Amino acid sequence: MSRKIKLGILGGGGDSLIGILHRVASSMYDRYELVGGVFNIDLDESIKFAEEIGIGTSRIYKDLDSLIEAENALPEHERIQVVSVLTPNFLHFPMAKKLLENKFHVICEKPMTTTYEEAKELREIQAKSNKVFAVTYTYTGYPMVRQMKEMIASGAIGKIQKIDVQYYQGWINPIIHDKEKRSNTWRLDPEKSGISCCVGDIGTHAFDMIEYVSGLHVKEILADLNYLYKDNLMDIDGTILLRFSEYVKGVLRSSQIATGEENNFTVSIYGDNAALKWEQENPNYLYMLEDGKPMQVLKPGHEYNSAFSLAGTKLPPGHPEGIFDSMGNIYKGVARAINNEEYHPGEFPGISDGLRGMNFIEKAVDSHKNGNTWVKIDEN
Known part of the structure; x- marks a missing residue:
């Protein structure tokens, strides 16, 4: 050791x-x-x-x-x-x-x-x-997200034709309606947070997730953001249309004013043969949908899962794992890289993922400010 x-x-x-x-x-x-x-x-x-x-x-x-x-x-x-x-x-x-x-x-x-x-x-x-x-x-560290990634790569759902991702929270709702509070929250201060609050904080998670599990890159986006008050300089809600290609499209919805929501992060990938859906608030369930068949529910720890999924599973089937375990899998991947051990390329997001995330954030804000126009995401 x-x-x-x-x-x-x-x-x-x-x-x-x-x-x-x-x-x-x-x-x-x-x-x-x-x-x-x-x-x-x-x-x-x-x-x-x-x-x-x-x-x-x-x-x-x-x-x-x-x-x-x-x-x-x-x-x-x-x-x-x-x-x-x-x-x-x-x-x-x-x-x-x-x-x-x-x-x-x-x-x-x-x-x-x-x-x-x-x-x-x-x-x-x-x-x-x-x-x-x-x-x-x-969230890329969850075993069933990794299972989703491997199944899509293996062709389990066929050719991807529609992607839908939602990340809804309500935590900023009690703050945004109070002028003093919204003026004193670092998340809403461009000097400390950057040009975006909602898209930069949780929208970027959703953007990374869809590219991670689908294996596709977003080519163009059209954003409609909500600032709610004229004196608020940063977005707190947004809907973004996505183009992966001429025939593969999707939508990304993120909000921090979705009243009552806690951490409602859901990703759905629809292929021409089947679909896969995962919900962060119930992370141990991966749903597979097919026309004319009962919905299948896949769970972590079972031998039917991929080696990559099983490598990130610490407990026997039926024992819930959560966000600490997900982050732990990322740290484990980093440790393997530092020690020059063999590791799966999906074990941790790297600097290129961070770069694409920043490109997405800036292009989303540009799209909104330019009158909700389509803008290209750099290929890097």
């Missing part, structure tokens, strides 16, 4: 859901050891948090520059090898850039950057650094 990979984390302190998700995920499969990082911009708070989660405080740093300087002064076998970037969006690019330039592997929350140009620059830096770079489109 190889030694554990030394992990550092930027952000994710306090009661951050993302922080808990990444820490738990990294502990699965016994591949990583969390040794330090910068959990908070306040050093005292960062140290206090490290004590609360039970890690030593000698490698808790005041900022990223301090982390890089101190870690690179250590013998190579003792250094942090990979850093997870869990900070607000505007910090993703400068932090990831500096980490790559200083020879650290990177696991980055989405959206990867705040602009497409930053994303292109980051890809160039990553290519030169030859370091592993993962973007945490978390």
Whole structure:
């Protein structure tokens, strides 16, 4: 058994859901050891948090520059090898850039950057650094999503002809209708969040998912976004038409004002022979639909699933797995890449996925602002 990979984390302190998700995920499969990082911009708070989660405080740093300087002064076998970037969006690019330039592997929350140009620059830096770079489109780690991907690739549903993806939340509803609250939420601040809220936060998950499971690339989009108030600068809802080819089309719907919705993420892929449907709130069920036949329900852990799906399944059939397990599968794939082990190309989203996500976000906003026109997605 190889030694554990030394992990550092930027952000994710306090009661951050993302922080808990990444820490738990990294502990699965016994591949990583969390040794330090910068959990908070306040050093005292960062140290206090490290004590609360039970890690030593000698490698808790005041900022990223301090982390890089101190870690690179250590013998190579003792250094942090990979850093997870869990900070607000505007910090993703400068932090990831500096980490790559200083020879650290990177696991980055989405959206990867705040602009497409930053994303292109980051890809160039990553290519030169030859370091592993993962973007945490978390839902690609679910066993039944991976089963869906493998079934479509094997021709189980025939030729794809229609794609429908929906990601509905309602969390911003109590905020958006209060002028003071919407003015003080970083998600609605372009300086911190980028040019998009809803499309950038959850629409990009949906975009990545449909390309991941279908194996197709979106060629053109037409977006109609909703800002709800004139003084609100960022979209909080949107419907986007998709063209994959002349005869393969679809729709992407995302909203953060879908009152009462929690995390309603559903993807449906329709072929000329059958269809597959998956729902994030019931992630252990993959539905297969065929004309004239009863609906089939596939579940994780059974031998009828693909090797790729089974490799991401930790429990016997009938034992539910969830989002922590999904993120854990991504971390496992990154560990394999770092250790130069053989791994499935779908085990974790890479920098090209992050690049396409940023291109999609900017083109969606452009399409809306240009009067709901069709715009092309770059092929990269």
